[in-house]
Amino acid sequence: MAGLLAMVRQRDGTGAQARELATGSMASSKRRQSDYGAKPGWLARANYRFSNRMQALRAARARPATGFVSQPEPRTIGSQARGRQLLAGNFLFAGFLIEGPGLSIWNLPMPERSFEQALHGCTWLDDLAALGDGAARERAQDWVFGWIDRYGQGRGPGWTPDLTARRLIRWINHAILLLNGRDRVSADKFFRSLSQQMLFLVRRWRATSPGVARFEALTGLIYAGLALTGMERYVPRAAAALARECELQIDAHGGIPTRNPEELLEVFTLLTWATAALGEAGRSPHPSLLAAIARIAPTLRALRHADGGLARFHGGGRGLEGRLDQALAASGVRAHATEGPAMGFVRLHGGRTTVIVDAAPPPSGRASVNAHASTLALELTSGRRPLIVNCGSGAAFGPEWRRAGRATPSHSTLCIRGYSSSRLAHAGLIGGGAEMLADAPHEVWQKTELGDVGTRLIFGHDGYVATHGLTHVRELELALDGRVLVGADTLGAMTATDRRRFDAVMARSHHAGVAFDIRFHLHPEVDAALDLGGTAVSLALKSGEIWIFRPEAGAEMSLEASVYLEKGRLRPRGSRQIVLSGEVSDYACQIGWTLAKAQDTPTVLRDLERGEPQIDE
Numbered sequence: 001m002a003g004l005l006a007m008v009r010q011r012d013g014t015g016a017q018a019r020e021l022a023t024g025s026m027a028s029s030k031r032r033q034s035d036y037g038a039k040p041g042w043l044a045r046a047n048y049r050f051s052n053r054m055q056a057l058r059a060a061r062a063r064p065a066t067g068f069v070s071q072p073e074p075r076t077i078g079s080q081a082r083g084r085q086l087l088a089g090n091f092l093f094a095g096f097l098i099e100g101p102g103l104s105i106w107n108l109p110m111p112e113r114s115f116e117q118a119l120h121g122c123t124w125l126d127d128l129a130a131l132g133d134g135a136a137r138e139r140a141q142d143w144v145f146g147w148i149d150r151y152g153q154g155r156g157p158g159w160t161p162d163l164t165a166r167r168l169i170r171w172i173n174h175a176i177l178l179l180n181g182r183d184r185v186s187a188d189k190f191f192r193s194l195s196q197q198m199l200f201l202v203r204r205w206r207a208t209s210p211g212v213a214r215f216e217a218l219t220g221l222i223y224a225g226l227a228l229t230g231m232e233r234y235v236p237r238a239a240a241a242l243a244r245e246c247e248l249q250i251d252a253h254g255g256i257p258t259r260n261p262e263e264l265l266e267v268f269t270l271l272t273w274a275t276a277a278l279g280e281a282g283r284s285p286h287p288s289l290l291a292a293i294a295r296i297a298p299t300l301r302a303l304r305h306a307d308g309g310l311a312r313f314h315g316g317g318r319g320l321e322g323r324l325d326q327a328l329a330a331s332g333v334r335a336h337a338t339e340g341p342a343m344g345f346v347r348l349h350g351g352r353t354t355v356i357v358d359a360a361p362p363p364s365g366r367a368s369v370n371a372h373a374s375t376l377a378l379e380l381t382s383g384r385r386p387l388i389v390n391c392g393s394g395a396a397f398g399p400e401w402r403r404a405g406r407a408t409p410s411h412s413t414l415c416i417r418g419y420s421s422s423r424l425a426h427a428g429l430i431g432g433g434a435e436m437l438a439d440a441p442h443e444v445w446q447k448t449e450l451g452d453v454g455t456r457l458i459f460g461h462d463g464y465v466a467t468h469g470l471t472h473v474r475e476l477e478l479a480l481d482g483r484v485l486v487g488a489d490t491l492g493a494m495t496a497t498d499r500r501r502f503d504a505v506m507a508r509s510h511h512a513g514v515a516f517d518i519r520f521h522l523h524p525e526v527d528a529a530l531d532l533g534g535t536a537v538s539l540a541l542k543s544g545e546i547w548i549f550r551p552e553a554g555a556e557m558s559l560e561a562s563v564y565l566e567k568g569r570l571r572p573r574g575s576r577q578i579v580l581s582g583e584v585s586d587y588a589c590q591i592g593w594t595l596a597k598a599q600d601t602p603t604v605l606r607d608l609e610r611g612e613p614q615i616d617e
Contacts, residue, residue: 067191068227070280074173075273077322078126086124087135093118095396097570105143106150113157114396120158121166122147129174137177144171144178145186148193154200161204162213164197165220169273172227191228198224202234205241209366210249211258212266218242219270226281235283242274243286250292254299255343257367259360261303262316264343265324268296272330297333300324302342303356305381311345311356312379314363315370315393317567346446350454351482352383357474358411359459361444362422368437370395373422375441375461376474377411380485380595385541386523388412388595392565397572403435405565409519414472414489417515421463421472439466451477453484468514469493469501470584484596489518489580492588499587506585513585518593520549520578524564528576537578538598546598549578555591556581 085092089101094114100107105124110116118124122144128136151158158167171178171194179187198221205217221238225231249256249267256264271293275285303311308325309318337347344360357378363371370393380388391410394401404410408420415421425438441463449456456477464470473490491514493502505514522528527540531548537559539547551557562577582589 067187067229068175069229069232070227074129075276076123076126076129076170076173077320077326078128078130080127080130082124082127083129083131083136086127087131087139092568092570095398095570104146106146116157117163120147120151120156120163122170123166125170125174125177129177132177137180140174141178141182145189148189152189152193152196154196159200161201161208161217164201165205165217168194168197168201168220168224169216172223194224194228195231198228198231198234205238210245211256211367212263212270214245215242215249215267215270218245219274222274223277226277226283235278235281239274239278239283239286239289242271243288246271246288246292250295252295253338253341253343254292254295254297257363258314258371259344259363259367260314260316260370261300261310261312261343261345262319264296264303264316265300265310265319265327268293268300268331269323269327271296272327276330293331294333294335297328297331298335298338299342300328301335301337302347303345305356305379305386306349306352306354307381307384307386309381309386312390312392313345313358313374313377314372315395317392341446346457346459348455348457348476348478349482350478350480353380353478353482353485355380355476355478355485357457357459357476358413359444359446361442361461362437362440364440365436368440369434371422371437372406372411373408373420373437373440373463374411374413375408375421375444375463376459376472377408377413378474378476379412382482382541382545382547382597383543385525385543385545387526387539387541387547388520389523389564391521391563393567394565394572396567396569397565401565401572409517410521412520414474414491414516414518416464416468416470416491417517419464419467421461451486453477453479453486464491465498465501468505469498469503470514471498483601484594486592486594488590488592490588490590491516491582491584492590502584502587511585513583515581515583516589518580518582518591521562521564522576522578524573524575526576528559528578530559545601547601548596548598550594550596551580552592555593 089099089103091098091100091108094112096111096115098108105119125140128140179190201217201221205221208214208217218238218241222235225235225238256267271289275289275293278285304324305311310316312318341359346357346359348355355378358374358376362368362375374390377390378388379390390412391405394405408415422437422440424435441461444461446457446459454477456475458475460471460473462471464472470491471494475488477486493499525542529538531538537549539549558579560577560579562575563572564575565572580591582591
């Protein structure tokens with residue numbers, strides 16, 4: 001490619017840090033790994049690609065739609081900042097930044113499959129539409145019609161059911177932008193491609209994995225079937241299938257098997273889009289669809305922090321800014337946040353402070369491919385400022401960071417040194433080298449008591465019983481005004497059987513004791529410093545709030561480096577973590593701690609400073 005100006009900026013060389021986080025603690029389960037072979041997964045993937053190719057070529061010969069039944073309204077939210085970056089030739093997808101001023105998006109070098117998939121999903125159309133000026137319109141049209149010319153005959157990596165559905169929704173959402181100023185020949189080409197992609201989806205949606213991909217495929221079918229002339233006959237079956245998926249995948253409490261809050265938001269958003277499209281076409285949504293939306297809404301409200309962002313657990317992030325508010329408003333559901341556990345998470349709130357705890361067993365089986373060993377991990381947000389966080393998903397930064405982000409040391413909870421509360425097992429039948437969680441906690445419990453400053457919640461899990469005979473118990477008590485969080489973490493052998501197992505561990509280590517760490521990962525914008533002669537850590541937020549972290553006397557405390565893994569960035573962000581270290585040598589060890597606002601911190605602060613932009617240089 002003569003004159004190629006694109007330069008792939010690889011992730012910075014922090015793989016060693018990722019390995020350090022994950023080493024030993026997420027070791028694959030040998031017992032489970034042998035259950036899967038590589039060959040069945042390879043055959044399934046080959047058959048999947050062949051079937052996609054055949055149906056794509058078949059769809060390319062279909063009779064096209066001639067236009068829209070009604071003028072579509074955009075429903076997706078984009079970023080003006082990302083739109084400007086695209087116009088400047090800066091393409092940031094899947095953790096890679098390619099600089100190619102003046103290049104077509106389809107002429108870029110493809111550093112990784114995930115980068116290529118992001119391009120073919122066409123979610124970048126949301127960002128160009130958010131910018132909305134003449135240059136953005138021209139770029140959007142060039143790239144979309146460039147895709148049609150290059151891949152529209154059923155060839156290329158974009159012909160998978162999930163990518164096709166994502167692309168269909170964006171093209172229909174932004175059809176006015178894409179057709180503005182184009183001639184009839186271009187319009188016919190556009191509608192022909194939409195028809196081909198929809199018919200491909202009609203034949204291949206069942207090949208998607210249960211969960212977000214299938215919800216997206218069926219929503220895309222409904223969306224396109226209602227919008228395109230002559231395609232209405234496919235809508236009833238797609239709507240019925242979507243209702244069945246709601247019954248199968250969304251439980252009675254509004255949760256999904258993956259327990260990923262951001263994924264739940266994506267499902268909820270897709271369902272509200274499908275409901276709105278059906279309603280606008282004069283069709284009544286299936287009762288199961290409406291019931292699923294009504295169940296999910298209060299669960300999502302319980303999973304959001306005081307700043308409006310979602311809790312970051314099991315591969316999920318905070319969610320696109322504005323997406324949750326828009327989806328809740330569109331749903332019309334006014335229910336308050338779920339009381340008690342919501343999808344296995346417990347939310348404490350007082351004043352302007354929220355604490356969210358992972359208080360259920362992690363996902364299992366296929367649903368655990370992106371799950372984390374985060375049992376009893378917590379996050380704390382004060383007003384608009386996250387304070388205690390989990391590192392997050394490292395999937396955007398390569399396999400080492402992905403694995404490191406799943407390990408227990410990457411979460412704000414207790415971890416026996418060298419172990420995670422769940423381990424990994426290869427899942428060859430799923431394909432792609434995926435690893436599921438195995439040897440996970442079976443019993444995760446909680447109870448409520450009346451405490452000294454508020455309601456005390458006591459949690460426990462048995463993730464270390466099989467290996468060490470030890471149970472982790474975490475106590476949390478948040479004051480009614482949200483200014484004090486009192487906690488205690490205990491690691492102990494609870495039963496006679498557990499004590500015998502612990503004695504065996506001690507004998508093998510020549511009574512060296514079982515070392516453990518309690519980690520509190522801090523958001524990158526928190527300024528942390530040891531205080532009071534090393535007996536406390538002062539935490540300053542950009543809002544002006546000062547929090548003080550103090551362990552009980554005798555606990556070993558250190559302030560160490562950490563990372564914050566955030567989608568939409570080129571590399572992990574450096575951060576800090578508070579680490580309390582202890583050792584179990586006599587059946588039990590407890591470490592108490594307190595996180596409280598400094599006494600001179602006002603109850604209410606004007607916090608008007610905006611966060612820094614998503615893209616780092």
